Amino acid sequence: MPVATKIQWCDSTCNPTMGCDGCELWNTKTGVRICYAGTLHARFGGATTGYAPSFEQVTTFPGRMAEAAHWRDLCGTARKDKPWLNGLPRLIFISDMSDALSSVVTFDYLEREIIAVANSPEGKRHRWLWLTKRPERMAALSDDLQQKQIGWPDNLWAGTSVTTPATTTRIRSLLRVGDENTIRFLSVEPQWESIDLTQWLPRLDWVIQGGESGRGASPFHTEWAVDMRQQCQEAGVAYFLKQLGGVVFAKGTRIKFADGHAGTWAEWPEQLRVREMPVAGQQACSEGTGETGSACPDLDGSSKRIALNVIGVSGVRREAALKAWATRRRNEQAKQLTAVAKKALAIRRKAK
C-alpha cells in the first residue's frame, strides 16, 4: 500500500476496496475508459496481487485501513515536496483505485473498515479524505450510522468529484453527509467545462481543481482556474489548484509545460500558485504569503469547519455567504416541517 503518493493534496492513499461500478470516466457500455484506476486494472487486474480480478469486479481488502492507521503520525512535520501540508497530521486519501461506495460494498463492511478505523485511537492521529462519485450512498451510510447513534468521525473528510455543471448535482448529496463538524470537499478534476459553484460554496470547506492529463486529454483553460479561485475567495472557501493538465490554453492560446501534467506550480503563472488547506489554525500556502502554516490542528479529531481562516478572504463576504446559507437552511427546514405537518393532517383526516 502506498505510504507515499505523488498526489499533491495528500500524503498517502489507502484502498479498502479495489475496482468500481464506473462513472463518466469509465463506462464499458459506451467505451469510455479514461479512469486512471481502471486503466491500471486493465493492465494488472487478475495478474497482480492486491488488484481486483477486473475493474468491474469490485473486491474488498479488509485490514488495509487498520494497517494505514498505524502509519507514522506526521503532525508538526515538514513535507519536503508538499510544503502546503506542513504542520498537518497525515492526510490519507481513501479510494484512489476504486470507489468504496460501489453497489456491492455493504454498509457493514464500510462501518467496520472505514468508520471504526477512523474512530480508533490510531486512526484519530490522521485525517482520512474519502472521495466518491456516489455521495448519495455516502449520505445513506451517514443516516444508517446516525440511526445506530454512531457519529460521523470528525477526522473523516467527505468528498465528491465533479467534471461538468451537470455533475454538480452530486454536491446536494454530499451536503447530507455527517454533521456541522464534518469537513466536506470537492474535487473538480478532470474539469471538462466551465463550472459555477456559487450556490454550493458556502457549505463546502475545500475545492481542489485540476485539468485532465493522459492521452487524448480534454483542454483546460487557465481562465477556469482564475474564476474558480475567485469564486472560492468570495465564499471564504479553501482553494487548491492541483494541476493544469496535459492540454492547457490561456486566452485561447495553447501553452506547454515541462511537466506533462502541468502539476509543478513553479511553471504556472503567479496568480495561479495557490494551494490552500481547509484546517483550523493552518495558514494557506500560496506564492508570496510564506511557505507554510506552523500550527498543528487539534489531535482529538475535533477540527472545526474552518474556511473562515483562509487568508486573503474578506470576513465580511464570508459572513454574508454564511448568513445566506443559514437563511436557506432555515427555509428548507420550514418547508420540510410543513410537508410533515400536512402528511400528519392527511393521516388524521383519513383516520376519522
Ligand code: SF4
Ligand atoms: S468513480 Fe472513480 S474509480 Fe470509479 S471509474 Fe470513476 S473515476 Fe474511476
